[in-house]
Amino acid sequence: MDLWYSEFHTDNVKFSIKVEKQLYSGQSDFQRIDVFESKEYGRFLTLDGYMMLTEKDEFIYHEMIVHPPMAVHPNVKNVLVIGAGDGGVARELARYKIIENVDIVEIDEEVVNVCKTYLSQTACGFDDDRIHLYFQDGLKFIRSCENKYDLIVVDSTDPFGPGEGLFTKEFYGNCYNALKDDGIMVNQHENPFYGADCVAMQRAHKRIFESFPISRVYQAHIPTYPSGHWLFGFASKKYRPIDDFDEKKWKSFGLKTKYYNTKLHVGAFALPNYVWELLRDVE
Amino acid sequence: MENRLNQNSAPIKEALENLKQKRIVPFDVPGHKRGMGNYELTDFLGEKCMGVDINSMKPLDNLCHPVSVIKEAEELAADAFGAHSAFFMVNGTTSAVQAMIMSVCKKGSKIILPRNVHRSVINALIICGAIPVYVNPEINHDLGISLGMSVVKVKETIKENPEAVAVLVNNPTYYGICSNLKAITDFAHLNGMRVLVDEAHGAHFYFGENMPITAMAAGADMAAVSMHKSGGSLTQSSFLLAGKDINKNYLRQIINLMQTTSGSYLLLSSLDLSRKKLALEGRELFAKVEAMANYARNEINLIGDYYAYSKELINGDTVYDFDATKLSVYTLDVGLAGIEVCNILLNDYDIQVEFGDIGNILAYISIGDTQKNLERLVSSLADIRRKYKKDNTGMLNHEYISPKVVLAPQEAFYAKKKLVPIRKSAGSLCAEFVMCYPPGIPILAPGEEITEEIIDYIEYAKGKGCFLIGAEDLDANRINILKGGR
Numbered sequence: 001m002d003l004w005y006s007e008f009h010t011d012n013v014k015f016s017i018k019v020e021k022q023l024y025s026g027q028s029d030f031q032r033i034d035v036f037e038s039k040e041y042g043r044f045l046t047l048d049g050y051m052m053l054t055e056k057d058e059f060i061y062h063e064m065i066v067h068p069p070m071a072v073h074p075n076v077k078n079v080l081v082i083g084a085g086d087g088g089v090a091r092e093l094a095r096y097k098i099i100e101n102v103d104i105v106e107i108d109e110e111v112v113n114v115c116k117t118y119l120s121q122t123a124c125g126f127d128d129d130r131i132h133l134y135f136q137d138g139l140k141f142i143r144s145c146e147n148k149y150d151l152i153v154v155d156s157t158d159p160f161g162p163g164e165g166l167f168t169k170e171f172y173g174n175c176y177n178a179l180k181d182d183g184i185m186v187n188q189h190e191n192p193f194y195g196a197d198c199v200a201m202q203r204a205h206k207r208i209f210e211s212f213p214i215s216r217v218y219q220a221h222i223p224t225y226p227s228g229h230w231l232f233g234f235a236s237k238k239y240r241p242i243d244d245f246d247e248k249k250w251k252s253f254g255l256k257t258k259y260y261n262t263k264l265h266v267g268a269f270a271l272p273n274y275v276w277e278l279l280r281d282v283e
Numbered sequence: 284m285e286n287r288l289n290q291n292s293a294p295i296k297e298a299l300e301n302l303k304q305k306r307i308v309p310f311d312v313p314g315h316k317r318g319m320g321n322y323e324l325t326d327f328l329g330e331k332c333m334g335v336d337i338n339s340m341k342p343l344d345n346l347c348h349p350v351s352v353i354k355e356a357e358e359l360a361a362d363a364f365g366a367h368s369a370f371f372m373v374n375g376t377t378s379a380v381q382a383m384i385m386s387v388c389k390k391g392s393k394i395i396l397p398r399n400v401h402r403s404v405i406n407a408l409i410i411c412g413a414i415p416v417y418v419n420p421e422i423n424h425d426l427g428i429s430l431g432m433s434v435v436k437v438k439e440t441i442k443e444n445p446e447a448v449a450v451l452v453n454n455p456t457y458y459g460i461c462s463n464l465k466a467i468t469d470f471a472h473l474n475g476m477r478v479l480v481d482e483a484h485g486a487h488f489y490f491g492e493n494m495p496i497t498a499m500a501a502g503a504d505m506a507a508v509s510m511h512k513s514g515g516s517l518t519q520s521s522f523l524l525a526g527k528d529i530n531k532n533y534l535r536q537i538i539n540l541m542q543t544t545s546g547s548y549l550l551l552s553s554l555d556l557s558r559k560k561l562a563l564e565g566r567e568l569f570a571k572v573e574a575m576a577n578y579a580r581n582e583i584n585l586i587g588d589y590y591a592y593s594k595e596l597i598n599g600d601t602v603y604d605f606d607a608t609k610l611s612v613y614t615l616d617v618g619l620a621g622i623e624v625c626n627i628l629l630n631d632y633d634i635q636v637e638f639g640d641i642g643n644i645l646a647y648i649s650i651g652d653t654q655k656n657l658e659r660l661v662s663s664l665a666d667i668r669r670k671y672k673k674d675n676t677g678m679l680n681h682e683y684i685s686p687k688v689v690l691a692p693q694e695a696f697y698a699k700k701k702l703v704p705i706r707k708s709a710g711s712l713c714a715e716f717v718m719c720y721p722p723g724i725p726i727l728a729p730g731e732e733i734t735e736e737i738i739d740y741i742e743y744a745k746g747k748g749c750f751l752i753g754a755e756d757l758d759a760n761r762i763n764i765l766k767g768g769r
Contacts, residue, residue, distance in 0.1 A: 162655065165659050168633070170662040170663040173670070
């Protein structure tokens, strides 16, 4: 048998993984959800056919969206996570004893159910009593929050589906409002390489740049995402990602990580020239 | 309402499909020949679209003189809307309004109407020479919007003008406000006058449950229904409905005075399919639309300072009923004019609302909306309030200024005129239109006296970013007045 999962990264570029078997396929109110088993990447989750995570490389994404802000903000107690129905962000956050509360707002309860059944590697993140799950639209949830969170993690899908509202000025503006005076927001920031994704990336940066006094972008290498070169946004009211980076303090947490380290923290904010230019064009 | 005919069929659409199967060689117009003549255009609009852009021919009937599929489709539409007859209109609801008026008015006929009518109504008066007798609408001063027609005022006006031939009612208004259509209709009929309803914003009343009364149910003689607004057909397509006392063959003659002889089958088939959809699924569809509007209204009212209004405005007369699918939001307490909120939404949030006037915005909620987009609208309004909230003193509220009609619109429009700076025009007679668009309701119409109050309003609206149209001077800095005064 020759069974492959394929995702079109552009009209002319196709990314494929050989599939051993399909574990789940279903349609929720919001999207199509599939889980596959593969030799190379282990189990992987797709939404509307787009790759969300694989067991083999999810650590890169989840470490890089959580640890950089945690190493900058001196005292994170209350965290809001938007999206992240797979539990990966929750798992990384739960490793910090100083965090007192994590609210996770996922629009699609089915994603959480499917991940709890098939992807315990990330869904184990939900098994902590500081984690509270809300199933609703992130844009709606955040409207009524003011001066409440130290950190907001936006773990969205692409801006062309249910996650569309999470790439808008109204969303970033309401995030600003929901953060405390020294709060930080990090977000999934698309890739700078392919046409449509790159435009979405620039738009997101423009919107965040307009909404926050400090807005920086950092990068990681994620093999199963389009182009493999992935960006994250770091937006903040007070702290700067490198000037306020507290290496000693983060090391004192004693966390063992597979991708993130304190040298890489600084390096991740050093971007290729063409990416600088793309960002500068919209600032 | 029970339908007599099988609303499952769509005769025009079916005729177009049958024709496609026959692969007829076109040696007739349109010259693009099913799109073969202009690939760029075909690529842009799509082959399917170009393939049904066909001229009238035997299997497709003729809009000017329907005998087969268009006739059947019009009968289905009449059945669906509970009308005696229905006409497919391809020149916009404007053409339906004009046909209604011109079928009952001649030069010198008097017609009773509210002043906050759409420009198409006054245009019809310019063309046919009828004389308007205005019933000034009441104003809700808190919101700065004009309301419906008061039954008492209409009765008085009818008694004072027994020679008038018709009463025109704007129902619902752009903001969703309904008059007591049944009482107005009954009294007008008692006095031998026709009742014409500009029902441009009320196509859904015919299909939703617990909606305000429709023109046909109220016994009105004719109604102009914008199927392309709440009905979901293509822009520019519309229905003209007529009751049992209207001679439909004469009405067809009037329609043909100005209607194109090349009616677009894209528009006709969209009317046909939209009528089918609403007849079959309208009840569920509009229940959903109303629920979405109610949800958004509640959420917007929770933000604070905005006021999204609804049925609580009902007062038994000038707000006899309210169309809850309309999401109108009063913005002045945020410290922003409606037009300013409208512009911020578009420029900064990539959201287009139907219009913003001085005190309000109107977000049009329809069968094509999604929950996701409603969340974006509500959250944007919350974010705008956070960023822009300021004191609202000094903001102009009042939107309606009673006109002083001195000459019939036709006489004023065709009179000798001269262009003067708008600031220097007070006291003269206006020879053209000035209006904010949308909603396209005239601030000044031909034959009306220009006052300082009107000039102040025009300049304020311009300053807030309203789009002023209608005047010969496109920037509305100068205005045409009647030469030699009155």
